[in-house]
Amino acid sequence: MNANQLLVERLAKELLQRNAHIVTAESCTGGWIAKTLTDLQGSSGWFEYGYVSYGNNAKTDMLHIPADLIAAHGAVSRAVAEAMATGAIEASGADFGLSVTGIAGPDGGSPEKPVGTVWFAFASGLKNTDNGQAVNSVCHHFDGDRDTIRRISVSTALSGMLEYLAKSGV
Numbered sequence: 209m210n211a212n213q214l215l216v217e218r219l220a221k222e223l224l225q226r227n228a229h230i231v232t233a234e235s236c237t238g239g240w241i242a243k244t245l246t247d248l249q250g251s252s253g254w255f256e257y258g259y260v261s262y263g264n265n266a267k268t269d270m271l272h273i274p275a276d277l278i279a280a281h282g283a284v285s286r287a288v289a290e291a292m293a294t295g296a297i298e299a300s301g302a303d304f305g306l307s308v309t310g311i312a313g314p315d316g317g318s319p320e321k322p323v324g325t326v327w328f329a330f331a332s333g334l335k336n337t338d339n340g341q342a343v344n345s346v347c348h349h350f351d352g353d354r355d356t357i358r359r360i361s362v363s364t365a366l367s368g369m370l371e372y373l374a375k376s377g378v
Contacts, residue, residue: 215366216248222373223254223304228334230369231302232258233271233292235283235309236326240362257300261292271295282321284309289327290343297333305331306369312357324350326361330372344372 223230232241232255242258245251261267264278273291281287292307310326317323329345348364350357 212244212363212366213247215363215370216245216251219245219366219370219373220248220251220254222370226303226373228303229254229256229300230304230306231256231296231300233296233305233307234258234260235262235267235292235307236312237308237358237361237365238262240358241306241308241365244362244366257296257302259292259296259299267292267295271299284311284321284325284327286327286329286345286347289329289345290331293329293331293343293345294333297331301333303332303334304369304373305329305333306365307331308361308365310357310361312354312361314354322349324352324357326350326357326364328361328365328368330369332376342376344375 234241239260245255259270261270264283267273268275271292272295277287289307289309293305297305307329311317311323313323327347329343331343350360
């Protein structure tokens with residue numbers, strides 16, 4: 209059993225204990241997180257929706273992220289990662305949302321946002337949070353080729369969601 213499988217088993221246990229569902233909104237990972245979640249038999253008990261919003265139009269059309277927000281901050285930003293997570297919750301009705309947006313390369317980087325820049329957001333749509341939608345986000349800078357950056361992003365997203373659930377108290 210690999211590390212991601214162990215993370216998914218832990219995540220499934222946490223979600224089942226809460227009788228909760230998670231939704232994913234993925235850009236640079238292209239559905240890899242959803243694939244990893246659904247590799248576990250019985251995942252339909254806590255996972256129903258996964259959005260691959262790779263392009264800006266998909267982010268706007270599927271997750272209702274305003275185009276001006278993307279234009280102002282860029283697709284790879286805290287604002288967009290958080291809007292992806294909350295937009296996925298709103299679109300799906302899930303209890304928790306996980307999003308990832310980044311630059312996996314080999315092209316697309318800039319001095320401000322080099323290849324390997326990846327934003328993650330974790331959100332709750334449960335009403336017993338302070339504002340009904342508590343969101344945490346974090347940026348990482350990974351080294352490696354496209355596949356390595358994407359692979360590390362999947363692991364980081366899964367472990368980040370587990371940390372979010374542990375700290376959220378919901």
